[in-house]
Amino acid sequence: MQNKTFSTLFIAQNLIQLSAVDSTNNYLKLMLSKSEPLAEGTVILADDQFAGRGQQGNTWISQAGLNLTFSIYLRPSFLSIVHQFQLNTAVSVGLVNALKHYVSEGIKIKWPNDIYFHNYKIGGVLIENTISSGNLRSSIIGIGVNVNQREFNRSLVKVASSIGRILHADVDLLELLEKICHSIEVQYLKLRAGKSKDQLKDYLENLYQFGKASNFKSDNKIFEGYIVGVSEEGKLLVDHGGQQCSYGFKEIEFLDNN
Numbered sequence: 287m288q289n290k291t292f293s294t295l296f297i298a299q300n301l302i303q304l305s306a307v308d309s310t311n312n313y314l315k316l317m318l319s320k321s322e323p324l325a326e327g328t329v330i331l332a333d334d335q336f337a338g339r340g341q342q343g344n345t346w347i348s349q350a351g352l353n354l355t356f357s358i359y360l361r362p363s364f365l366s367i368v369h370q371f372q373l374n375t376a377v378s379v380g381l382v383n384a385l386k387h388y389v390s391e392g393i394k395i396k397w398p399n400d401i402y403f404h405n406y407k408i409g410g411v412l413i414e415n416t417i418s419s420g421n422l423r424s425s426i427i428g429i430g431v432n433v434n435q436r437e438f439n440r441s442l443v444k445v446a447s448s449i450g451r452i453l454h455a456d457v458d459l460l461e462l463l464e465k466i467c468h469s470i471e472v473q474y475l476k477l478r479a480g481k482s483k484d485q486l487k488d489y490l491e492n493l494y495q496f497g498k499a500s501n502f503k504s505d506n507k508i509f510e511g512y513i514v515g516v517s518e519e520g521k522l523l524v525d526h527g528g529q530q531c532s533y534g535f536k537e538i539e540f541l542d543n544n
């Protein structure tokens with residue numbers, strides 16, 4: 287990929303492009319462990335990420351040269367740990383807004399931060415924070431977006447898609463990266479300015495299956511319910527039979543799209 291200067295204030299002004307790396311999150315973590323200071327907004331982008339990490343210890347598989355796999359370094363020291371889900375909200379809204387420039391209908395955030403096109407996953411986010419005195423100190427925002435990859439292996443073909451597959455056309459990777467970085471920067475600055483309530487509203491407006499009857503599994507029980515919101519700590523709020531329950535990340539599974 288060629289070098290490019292982005293029209294952002296700070297995100298990706300320092301863009302480090304690697305031809306191959308195990309994981310851009312790992313690479314950024316290693317850079318941060320060295321003593322030299324690193325500019326906030328630094329982005330590590332890899333053409334080939336050969337051991338990408340996903341949520342819950344999963345792997346993130348991405349065909350070399352066809353997709354976006356990158357990590358953004360932020361320092362959200364204004365956020366207390368209690369409010370760390372707000373960073374997730376800001377990043378998810380930023381990402382979804384950028385993707386809507388390409389695909390105007392059907393792009394959603396699947397709680398907590400998967401990016402879906404209808405029932406197909408096209409992107410994911412892995413945020414890794416460090417903490418200092420009850421606040422966030424550094425944040426590595428790892429983002430994978432399926433862009434120009436058209437073929438997925440058997441186990442993924444029913445659940446994964448890409449922008450290129452949706453549009454039947456290839457997309458310029460650096461142009462998309464610039465849009466995403468710009469859009470996340472807008473949301474991050476809003477968060478820093480104390481606009482988290484507006485962001486939660488945007489997040490819920492873009493939330494997959496929000497307010498729609500859906501089938502869930504929790505604690506080995508299958509039930510129908512509908513998502514009514516997300517709590518301050520980021521728990522999913524589901525109404526079933528008039529009763530509202532909250533679920534943490536590993537405590538509930540969506541059944542409809544699997």
Ligand code: BTN
Nearest residue numbers: 309338339340341410411428430
């Ligand atoms: C998920 O949906 O499980 C999250 C996937 C996050 C993948 C990205 S790709 C860039 C960054 N580096 C990683 O190793 N993971 C994230």
